[in-house]
Amino acid sequence: MDTIFQGFISAFKLMAAxxxxxxxxxxxxxxxxxxxLVLAILLGLPLGALLALKRLPxxxxxxxxxxTGMGLPPVVVGLFVxxxxxxxxxxxxxxxxxxxxxxxxxxxxxxxxxxxxxSHTAIVNVNPIIRQAARVLGANxxxxxxxxxxxxxYGIMTGGIAGLGRVTAEVGAVLMVGGNIAGYTRVMTxxxxxxxxxxxxxxxxxxxxxLLGLSLIINVALRAFQRLGRASSGVVLWx
Amino acid sequence: xGLSLELAGIYxxxxxxxxxxxxxxxxxxxxxxxxxxxxxxxxxxxLRICALLETPDQGRVSYLADQKPLAPDLELRRRLTLLLxxxxxxxxxxxxxxxxxxxxxxxxxxxxxxxxMAILDVVGLAHKRRERALDLSTGQAKRLGLARAMVLxxxxxxxxxxxxxxxxxxxxxIEGIIRKMKAEGKAxxxxxxxxxxxxxxxxDKLLLIKDGRLLPG
Numbered sequence: 356m357d358t359i360f361q362g363f364i365s366a367f368k369l370m371a372a373x374x375x376x377x378x379x380x381x382x383x384x385x386x387x388x389x390x391x392l393v394l395a396i397l398l399g400l401p402l403g404a405l406l407a408l409k410r411l412p413x414x415x416x417x418x419x420x421x422x423t424g425m426g427l428p429p430v431v432v433g434l435f436v437x438x439x440x441x442x443x444x445x446x447x448x449x450x451x452x453x454x455x456x457x458x459x460x461x462x463x464x465x466x467x468x469x470x471x472x473x474s475h476t477a478i479v480n481v482n483p484i485i486r487q488a489a490r491v492l493g494a495n496x497x498x499x500x501x502x503x504x505x506x507x508x509y510g511i512m513t514g515g516i517a518g519l520g521r522v523t524a525e526v527g528a529v530l531m532v533g534g535n536i537a538g539y540t541r542v543m544t545x546x547x548x549x550x551x552x553x554x555x556x557x558x559x560x561x562x563x564x565x566l567l568g569l570s571l572i573i574n575v576a577l578r579a580f581q582r583l584g585r586a587s588s589g590v591v592l593w594x
Numbered sequence: 595x596g597l598s599l600e601l602a603g604i605y606x607x608x609x610x611x612x613x614x615x616x617x618x619x620x621x622x623x624x625x626x627x628x629x630x631x632x633x634x635x636x637x638x639x640x641l642r643i644c645a646l647l648e649t650p651d652q653g654r655v656s657y658l659a660d661q662k663p664l665a666p667d668l669e670l671r672r673r674l675t676l677l678l679x680x681x682x683x684x685x686x687x688x689x690x691x692x693x694x695x696x697x698x699x700x701x702x703x704x705x706x707x708x709x710x711m712a713i714l715d716v717v718g719l720a721h722k723r724r725e726r727a728l729d730l731s732t733g734q735a736k737r738l739g740l741a742r743a744m745v746l747x748x749x750x751x752x753x754x755x756x757x758x759x760x761x762x763x764x765x766x767x768i769e770g771i772i773r774k775m776k777a778e779g780k781a782x783x784x785x786x787x788x789x790x791x792x793x794x795x796x797x798d799k800l801l802l803i804k805d806g807r808l809l810p811g
Contacts (some may be wrong), residue, residue, distance in 0.1 A: 488682025491645055491743060492695040493672040500692075506685050 358556060366561035377561060382543040383529070386527070387406045387455055391462030395470045395518050400504075400511060403474030417477065424468025433531030436461045440532065453534035458542070461528035466518035473517060478503060485574050495593020501524075512580045520573045596623040597657050597664075597673060597749040597782060597805040601642060601808070604653035606639055613639050614650070615806035621750075626776050626783040628797025630790065630811060635803045639678065639785045641712065641752045645676035657750070674750035679758060681739035688714070690728070691738055695746045709745050716774070717741040719809060733764025740771055751775065753785045757792065772796055801807060 369377050381590075398500070406414055431436035438444050440452040440460070451457045481503050489502040533540035535549060543562045552557035599621040606614040614635040614706045620628055631637050636706070642648045643655060646666055657670055666672045675695075684691050689710055695790050696706045714720040717737040720728070727738060736756055743751055757765040773796065775781055793800055793811070800811025 409676060482682070484678060484682035485684065488684070489646060489694075490647060490671075491676040491678065492698070493668070493675070493746065495668055496696050498698045502684070565714045 361563075362556035365557035365563060369557060370565070374561075379538065380543055380546050381565060382542055383455065383540075384430065384544075385534075385573050386460060386531065387458045387542055388519060390455075390459040391466050391522050392470075394459065394463045395466035396515055399467045399470030399514070401515040402472050403471045403501065403514075403523075404478055404504055406471075407475045408444065408503065409477035418472075421468050421471045421475070424464075425472055427465060427468065429465060429508045429527035430524045432461055432464045433528035436464060436528065436532050438541055450579075452532060453536060453540060455475040455533070455540055456570025458529045458540060461532045462522040465525060465528065468523050469518040470514045474507070474511045477507035477514065481506045482511065484530060485566065500550060504581055509580045509583045513577055516573055516577045516580060519578070520570065523573070596654040596780060597659055598623040598652075599784075600656045600658060601640075601644070602654040602656070604640070604643060604655070606636065606643065606648070606650050608639075611695075612806055614643075614803075614808075617653070617803075617806075617808040619801065619808055621782055621784060622777045622781050623749075624642065625798045626770050626772070626785065626796055626800050627801055628793035628811070629784060629786045629801045629803065630788065631803035632795055633788075636806060637803055638754050640803065641676060641754050641784065641786055644750075645674065645752050646671055647676065661680070672746075673748060673757075674752065675743040675746055676752040677736075677739045677743050677749040677754060677756055679754045681735050683727045683730070683738060685728055686717055686726070687723065688725055688727050688738060691727045692741045692745050695742060713741045716744070717771060718795060732763075733767075734761035735762055736764065736768060737771075740768060744771070745776070748781055750782045750784075751785045753783065755786050755788070758788070769796060 371423050402421075405411065405565075411417070411552055415536050435456065437452065438448065439446045440457050441447055451460070458576055469573060486499055486503050489499045494502060522542065529540075530545050530548065533542070533545065535541050536543040541549075547559045547562050549564070550556070550562075600615055601619050601621075602639075604614050604617040605612065606619065617640060629637055629640070639648065639681065643650050646655070654668070657674070658664065684694060684731045690712045692713060695705050696709060701709075711720060711723070714723055717740060719730075719737055719741065721732060722734070729737070730738060740753075740756060756768050756772070760768075772785065775783060775795070776798075785793075785796060787796075797811075802809045
């Protein structure tokens, strides 16, 4: 109990002093997870929209694969990304293993199915009358699709936030492909694992508190977007 | 010049039920047609076919300008519009809802502001322009739908039960707007209604759908 208490005190001292190691780890974590999320949105949103708006062949199969991907175990993702990026792997020539780039790829693989699936659900749940209204007001097929996507915006944001939640809390995949190299690929979750192993609880608790705070912010944002999606809109003259 | 519409031998079947059977009519430019019939007789289906939202199983829908038939492309679709019974209000402000059709036509911002505000005045919703459209009452939403259609200055306007499920006050406002459009004579109007008195008040010609056939009323 005493150790935990002491750990909390030291942790708050580290945070209050804006410890450079702590800040560097947080910054890298945000860069890696943010980068993975951007890539996941760039691929997942159009794919989710396509699956929702077009009668594609094998749509059911693709959706099943995407939904299965939502529950991918991070260590399995880590293993396959490792094999792809290792020297003897097909992408070994890119020399990405044990770099933040490899960690972004691993987290992207974890986040993309979530963003795709939740975007698809959000778009497919838009009332069909919206699409018809857009059409009778003179929208071309692209404008029609964009109107439906716009109506689903809060659900899509929920997907993005859920994807971010998944990757910020993830440890297995980034540990395997990033290598947990101090000052280079060490992020919050891998640092917590390492420092706990070493019995150095100050930094681990500090990062744990920050991670919990981040998780709280993500969940508050998630609930806010879900509420907005149920009832409401941007009330502005021009947007 | 406006548009006239010619239906020739329209058939439509849903789930094995023949809804429309050999429907033919020439809708003359600038006139208002009131279309009546019992529930489920195919009035809305016919309107959706006229709006090019659905294709008939058989038959032909032709829009004509100067007696020449037009291709059913985006350019033609932008010369007509349909007020859906459920309106389909977009999740944004009243102003943005009405501006939608103009924005997708790349109309200049200043022009959009002018036209949207003018039409919101006509339908009595100018004071609600900044409010979210989803908060409007059913009657106000119908007026918004009408404004959204009218702002585009369509040559053919198809109205699917524009006063269904709304109070007397909103009904009078909407009828007033339809009368104004009629008086301007710029658009061909096809109005679906269940109210014979309304059909008589607004229609230049009355039509009836019975047993899937389109008949003079």
